[in-house]
Amino acid sequence: MFVRTKQNFYFEELYRRQSQRVFRQYLFILKDRDKAEDFTQDIFLKLTSKLYLFHFESRFVTWLFRVTSNHCFEY
Helix, strand or coil, rough: CCCHHHCCHHHHHHHHHHHHHHHHHHHHHHHHHHHHHHHHHHHHHHHHHHHHHCCCCHHHHHHHHHHHHHHHHHC
């Protein structure tokens, strides 16, 4: 819905639902709490311009974890 409307409410809901999962994934990979917090913020900023790439070919969480992992490994 955020992709079509650009309304902050939808993005806030996405963040509320998924940010802890993303943070835990980063923490597991990086073993650094501060960096995991920074990366979590970064990925959600990145998502604002990347959500259109999600084409419902998999579960959203699966796609989000792939984007999260790629972001981490690029670092």
